[in-house]
Amino acid sequence: MSAADAAGRAGLDTKLDGLLGGRTSGALKRAFGHVTAGDLLGHYPRRYARRGELTALAELPLDENVTIVAEVLEVRERSMRQRRGSIVEATISDGTGILTLTFFNQKWRAAELVPGARGVFAGKVTSYRGARQLAHPDYELFEAAGDDPDARRWAETPIPIYPATSTIASWQVAKAVGLVLDALGPVDDPVPDAVRASRGLVGYREALEGVHRPEREKDWSRARAALRFQEAFVLQAALLGRRAERRARATLPREARPGGLLERFDAALPFSLTGDQRAVGDEVATDLGSGVPMNRLVQGEVGSGKTLVALRAMLAVAESGGQTAMLAPTEVLAAQHLRSISRALGPDLSAELMPTLVTGQLPAAERKRALLRAASGQARIVVGTHALLGDQVTFADLGLVVVDEQHRFGVDQREALRVKGQEPPHVLVLTATPIPRTVAMTVFGDLDVSTIRELPTGRPGIESFVVPLADRPAWFGRVWARVAEEVAKGHRAFVVCPAIEAKQVEEADAEEVDVEVAEAADGAPPAPLASVLDVVARLAEAPEMAGLRIAPLHGRMSSDEKDAAMRSFAAGELDVLVATTVIEVGVDVPDASTMVVLDAERFGVSQLHQLRGRVGRGSVPGLCLLVTNAPEGTVARERVDAVAATTDGFELARVDLELRQEGDVLGSSQSGRRSSLKLLRVARDGDLIVAARELARGVLDEDPVLASHPALVAAVRRRLDEEESQFLSKA
Ligand code: ADP
Ligand code: MG
Numbered sequence: 001m002s003a004a005d006a007a008g009r010a011g012l013d014t015k016l017d018g019l020l021g022g023r024t025s026g027a028l029k030r031a032f033g034h035v036t037a038g039d040l041l042g043h044y045p046r047r048y049a050r051r052g053e054l055t056a057l058a059e060l061p062l063d064e065n066v067t068i069v070a071e072v073l074e075v076r077e078r079s080m081r082q083r084r085g086s087i088v089e090a091t092i093s094d095g096t097g098i099l100t101l102t103f104f105n106q107k108w109r110a111a112e113l114v115p116g117a118r119g120v121f122a123g124k125v126t127s128y129r130g131a132r133q134l135a136h137p138d139y140e141l142f143e144a145a146g147d148d149p150d151a152r153r154w155a156e157t158p159i160p161i162y163p164a165t166s167t168i169a170s171w172q173v174a175k176a177v178g179l180v181l182d183a184l185g186p187v188d189d190p191v192p193d194a195v196r197a198s199r200g201l202v203g204y205r206e207a208l209e210g211v212h213r214p215e216r217e218k219d220w221s222r223a224r225a226a227l228r229f230q231e232a233f234v235l236q237a238a239l240l241g242r243r244a245e246r247r248a249r250a251t252l253p254r255e256a257r258p259g260g261l262l263e264r265f266d267a268a269l270p271f272s273l274t275g276d277q278r279a280v281g282d283e284v285a286t287d288l289g290s291g292v293p294m295n296r297l298v299q300g301e302v303g304s305g306k307t308l309v310a311l312r313a314m315l316a317v318a319e320s321g322g323q324t325a326m327l328a329p330t331e332v333l334a335a336q337h338l339r340s341i342s343r344a345l346g347p348d349l350s351a352e353l354m355p356t357l358v359t360g361q362l363p364a365a366e367r368k369r370a371l372l373r374a375a376s377g378q379a380r381i382v383v384g385t386h387a388l389l390g391d392q393v394t395f396a397d398l399g400l401v402v403v404d405e406q407h408r409f410g411v412d413q414r415e416a417l418r419v420k421g422q423e424p425p426h427v428l429v430l431t432a433t434p435i436p437r438t439v440a441m442t443v444f445g446d447l448d449v450s451t452i453r454e455l456p457t458g459r460p461g462i463e464s465f466v467v468p469l470a471d472r473p474a475w476f477g478r479v480w481a482r483v484a485e486e487v488a489k490g491h492r493a494f495v496v497c498p499a500i501e502a503k504q505v506e507e508a509d510a511e512e513v514d515v516e517v518a519e520a521a522d523g524a525p526p527a528p529l530a531s532v533l534d535v536v537a538r539l540a541e542a543p544e545m546a547g548l549r550i551a552p553l554h555g556r557m558s559s560d561e562k563d564a565a566m567r568s569f570a571a572g573e574l575d576v577l578v579a580t581t582v583i584e585v586g587v588d589v590p591d592a593s594t595m596v597v598l599d600a601e602r603f604g605v606s607q608l609h610q611l612r613g614r615v616g617r618g619s620v621p622g623l624c625l626l627v628t629n630a631p632e633g634t635v636a637r638e639r640v641d642a643v644a645a646t647t648d649g650f651e652l653a654r655v656d657l658e659l660r661q662e663g664d665v666l667g668s669s670q671s672g673r674r675s676s677l678k679l680l681r682v683a684r685d686g687d688l689i690v691a692a693r694e695l696a697r698g699v700l701d702e703d704p705v706l707a708s709h710p711a712l713v714a715a716v717r718r719r720l721d722e723e724e725s726q727f728l729s730k731a
Contacts, residue, residue, distance in 0.1 A: 015036055015037075016029070024176055028040060040180055041208055041212070050158060054118075055070060055094055062132075066125055070093060073090075075091075075114070085104060087102060090103075090110075090113045092121060099121075099133065099134050100132070101134050117141050122171075124136065140169075157216075158214045159174075160212060160214070187204050190230060195699065199695075201225060228685065232685065235692075237712060241700065246295055247293070250291055253290060262312060265311075276304070277454075280452055284296060288400075293424040294448075296427070296448045300451060309452070314326075314380070317399040323381070324402060326341075326404065331360075353380040354381070357370060358393060374395055400426045403430065439653075462647060464612065479596055480542050482623070484548065492574070492591055493575065494611075495539075498529045500580055502529075550576040562582065592615045592617070593615055594625070595622070595624045601640050628640050635659055639655075642656075657682070
């Protein structure tokens with residue numbers, strides 16, 4: 001698309017520095033990363049204020065940058081006592097509360113801020129001698145109503161309030177947006193006319209006007225509806241397009257042979273497959289045999305037997321000499337996968353398939369040997385961490401990539417492994433985080449999804465309780481007494497803390513801890529987090545725990561230390577492991593019966609569910625104690641209560657989605673940064689997403705390369721550019 005049309009008017013790709021001048025465009029780039037007109041016009045207002053309404057000042061949070069509508073009450077000018085110079089002090093009001101504005105040596109402010117003037121004010125709310133102030137205030141006054149022939153319309157006109165920073169105020173964004181809109185020529189709508197008509201939506205150009213320069217409320221609400229749909233539609237077109245593109249590449253079919261490795265493995269299994277394992281296994285086998293690269297997500301509860309499904313796929317691929325690379329999120333898990341795969345294969349199959357570990361921590365000689373085995377094709381199963389993505393790791397015939405616990409890996413990492421195959425390898429992604437359908441559609445819209453709901457029979461089950469310290473502080477001691485009881489029965493316990501050391505959140509997991517949600521709900525400043533090192537020290541002295549063998553496990557330990565701790569715990573040489581969420585995924589200790597989570601409100605719903613999945617896995621019934629300070633009635637507490645109330649991961653995923661106000665289910669862990677969704681909220685817009693996907697599918701079915709939809713192609717490209725530019729270079 002050309003940057004500007006023939007008449008010299010701007011397009012969405014026109015650079016801002018040519019439209020706004022260097023200073024403003026530089027400020028927008030620094031504050032929000034905006035480079036093009038499209039970037040800026042995609043910066044939608046956070047909300048709309050009206051001149052006629054005033055912002056409730058009493059509810060303003062301290063120490064935050066706010067943008068408010070208020071009226072000047074009073075203004076005074078005086079000279080300073082200690083130094084030369086003058087002070088202008090103004091008070092602004094919403095009719096009840098009052099804020100003070102202070103300006104040094106800016107006498108002219110007094111003439112501007114006349115009592116009765118209304119405007120938008122921005123700054124940081126501080127408290128000075130008990131009075132609330134707006135520090136370094138910035139403002140823009142409304143033109144007086146008298147200038148407008150229609151005073152009522154003046155009062156009703158929505159004023160867009162943009163996400164702003166301390167360096168660029170909302171109205172400065174608005175001004176820049178106005179200039180760009182004035183310069184903008186016609187823009188092509190990424191949503192085809194027929195689709196737009198079927199949804200009764202306004203066109204793109206009109207929507208941009210309506211969202212940024214509404215004259216009435218209806219303008220912005222219609223604009224947002226159109227832009228929200230456009231966002232869902234472009235995203236689905238991008239995902240479906242990518243899926244189609246992958247499927248257009250041919251690859252080697254990989255099929256199990258009668259009497260081959262898979263049959264030998266199945267015959268030796270000490271149990272029979274569950275119905276779901278069988279069904280998903282069939283789907284996988286069909287994919288593997290089809291000659292089209294598989295891209296399948298298998299979701300199922302912890303312990304539902306996903307690893308077994310993956311292992312059976314590895315065996316099918318190995319029949320023809322193909323290799324599997326299995327990517328695990330941590331060293332502990334990679335090592336554990338290797339052990340359990342070797343165990344499941346048994347000595348004969350292990351000798352043939354030579355499962356091999358590749359991690360960053362291997363001693364040089366061992367690492368060299370492992371790399372040779374992978375390169376020569378001798379190792380038909382290679383398990384590793386991110387180290388597998390490195391350039392030194394090569395395969396003779398990479399047929400399958402298995403990614404364990406998808407939520408820790410981004411698309412680009414899957415891709416890094418994918419390109420190591422001569423032919424495009426099949427990809428199987430395993431996740432124990434149950435994903436509601438609309439989220440799967442949005443996050444994993446380019447994958448086919450299989451679900452294992454059924455757990456192997458004979459599981460003893462798990463009981464969960466909330467220990468509400470806010471209401472019942474005395475129960476803390478009873479937690480430890482209960483742990484000691486379990487240990488006396490020959491079982492073991494995990495104690496999970498949100499931090500390693502006082503005040504220090506485990507780095508690798510920091511993003512997973514929902515501190516924001518917890519804090520917002522509580523209002524109060526957060527109490528110090530329970531930390532691994534403190535708790536180990538305290539338990540060593542606790543009378544209830546006398547004689548128990550207790551050790552720490554956290555991300556600052558070397559992988560040898562971590563592995564050693566896990567091993568002695570699994571072997572029964574330790575009774576209690578006090579850990580951060582490094583134990584979250586996949587760790588398998590059949591005798592562990594008890595999971596104590598301290599500061600449980602600090603963890604996300606799905607994370608608590610995952611943690612709980614660590615116990616009650618063998619023959620012993622599980623016990624999960626969720627210890628929390630969150631008072632009843634807070635969202636933080638509701639989340640903890642929800643986890644205690646059900647063990648159905650899908651139900652929890654639904655509750656989780658409901659309890660999150662914002663659609664941050666696509667949080668940073670997916671892509672390494674915050675969700676790039678703008679108006680779309682996965683929690684709220686499920687139906688819209690489903691509809692958009694169907695309509696996008698219809699358009700792609702008719703016109704697979706979108707030859708007659710250049711604006712959609714451009715929008716898809718911008719979307720993918722934003723998210724994962726790697727993909728684009730291949731398109
Ligand atoms: P996941 O990867 O979903 O957490 P795994 O594949 O690791 O589950 O299986 C958990 C445990 O259950 C393993 O010890 C495995 O051997 C066992 N298991 C798997 N499938 C079955 C089955 N159909 N019947 C009985 N036990 C099973
Ligand atoms: Mg597993």
